[in-house]
Amino acid sequence: MTKMQEYIDEAEKALLHTYNRYQVVFEKGDGVYLYDMEGKKYLDFVSGIAVFALGYGNQEYNDALKEQIDKIIHTSNYYYNIPAIEAAKKLKKASGMDRVFFTNSGAEAVEGAIKAARKYAYLKDGKTDHEIIAMNHSFHGRTMGALSVTGNPHYREAFEPMIGNIRFADLNDFDSIMANVNEKTCAILLETVQGEGGLYPAEEAFLRQVKNLCEERDILLILDEIQCGMGRTGYMYAWQKFGIKPDIMTTAKALGCGVPVGAFLMTEKVGLNSLKAGDHGTTYGGNPLACAAICKVLDLYEKEHILEHVQEAGVYLEEQLDALAAEYDIVETRRGAGLMQGLVCREPVGDIINRAMEKGLILINAGSNIIRFVPALIITKQHIDEMISILRKCLD
Numbered sequence: 001m002t003k004m005q006e007y008i009d010e011a012e013k014a015l016l017h018t019y020n021r022y023q024v025v026f027e028k029g030d031g032v033y034l035y036d037m038e039g040k041k042y043l044d045f046v047s048g049i050a051v052f053a054l055g056y057g058n059q060e061y062n063d064a065l066k067e068q069i070d071k072i073i074h075t076s077n078y079y080y081n082i083p084a085i086e087a088a089k090k091l092k093k094a095s096g097m098d099r100v101f102f103t104n105s106g107a108e109a110v111e112g113a114i115k116a117a118r119k120y121a122y123l124k125d126g127k128t129d130h131e132i133i134a135m136n137h138s139f140h141g142r143t144m145g146a147l148s149v150t151g152n153p154h155y156r157e158a159f160e161p162m163i164g165n166i167r168f169a170d171l172n173d174f175d176s177i178m179a180n181v182n183e184k185t186c187a188i189l190l191e192t193v194q195g196e197g198g199l200y201p202a203e204e205a206f207l208r209q210v211k212n213l214c215e216e217r218d219i220l221l222i223l224d225e226i227q228c229g230m231g232r233t234g235y236m237y238a239w240q241k242f243g244i245k246p247d248i249m250t251t252a253k254a255l256g257c258g259v260p261v262g263a264f265l266m267t268e269k270v271g272l273n274s275l276k277a278g279d280h281g282t283t284y285g286g287n288p289l290a291c292a293a294i295c296k297v298l299d300l301y302e303k304e305h306i307l308e309h310v311q312e313a314g315v316y317l318e319e320q321l322d323a324l325a326a327e328y329d330i331v332e333t334r335r336g337a338g339l340m341q342g343l344v345c346r347e348p349v350g351d352i353i354n355r356a357m358e359k360g361l362i363l364i365n366a367g368s369n370i371i372r373f374v375p376a377l378i379i380t381k382q383h384i385d386e387m388i389s390i391l392r393k394c395l396d
């Protein structure tokens with residue numbers, strides 16, 4: 001038995017079996033390549049699910065973390081720390097939002113956004129029966145609150161009852177929003193580009209209608225930018241393409257480029273009229289190490305012109321995937337935005353992904369029939385060509 005297989009067997013005895021894992025142990029990464037413990041090289045078009053935006057082993061990023069480790073890793077949120085102040089300032093600038101709360105994960109950012117929206121409504125009318133409209137096929141995380149607004153009954157069923165007063169509408173169907181809105185509605189929550197649910201971008205006209213409705217009725221618009229934000233669509237946050245600003249926004253995944261961190265942000269209006277001292281907290285959220293990562297990530301985005309690069313590379317990836325879609329019968333269509341793309345197939349894609357893995361290409365699905373492409377944002381045309389050439393062999 002190989003050493004790698006021994007590790008996998010040990011993992012299966014110790015780790016809770018909540019994933020059907022691929023039979024590989026990754027040991028190190030370099031740029032957009034990963035290496036398993038037997039030294040096999042893989043081109044990575046998953047990047048830890050849209051996390052490692054700057055690629056593996058960025059020296060400046062690694063050095064910034066090492067430097068912070070030697071200063072201080074953690075203090076409590078009862079005190080100020082310099083990286084958190086700097087990170088909040090930079091994130092405000094990048095997002096155009098006004099107030100930041102740092103979390104440890106995406107799901108926690110969604111939890112915070114839900115609490116802020118409920119508190120905002122509560123302060124207005126003192127009632128405790130407010131409703132949130134979320135989208136079918138959405139994904140917002142696995143904690144109970146985030147699961148409650150996740151529009152996939154399969155993820156929720158065994159864990160009922162969820163938190164109450166959630167209604168589900170359809171993305172890009174404003175009538176379905178109108179059918180669910182009433183005087184109790186305190187927030188409308190959606191991913192600007194649905195990720196897990198099938199790479200569906202929210203359409204500009206729909207977003208504008210929802211935004212107008214929210215303004216008319218003082219309902220809060222919450223945009224989940226955890227997967228589609230941080231430059232993935234060629235804009236720092238996907239809503240910036242249309243200038244349709246949310247009242248509350250969530251971000252995570254690429255925010256720390258591998259250090260577990262997220263945030264929810266809000267406008268000054270919501271910041272002043274929702275969560276107050278004592279309403280919300282976290283031990284780790286916004287700790288100096290995580291915030292040093294955010295600071296360096298945001299600096300490197302500017303220095304390496306990540307957004308401009310994604311706008312170019314995204315178009316190239318789209319073209320190449322469109323060509324595959326035209327050529328192969330098994331491919332129905334291509335969908336997505338920027339470097340967040342899906343190849344929608346007419347049959348389950350598990351076998352294709354397994355074959356790609358054997359040939360040294362890492363891909364992931366979104367639902368059973370879609371191959372998802374969420375590579376590091378530093379991916380080049382050469383890498384895209386390399387990926388397409390391996391993928392062709394898997395489709396043939």
Ligand SMILES: *Cc1c(COP(=O)(O)O)cnc(C)c1O
Nearest residue numbers: 105106107139140141195226227
């Ligand atoms: C990944 C994801 C989450 C959950 O983030 P975790 O860090 O896994 O908790 C929430 N919303 C969206 C859109 C995501 O893609």
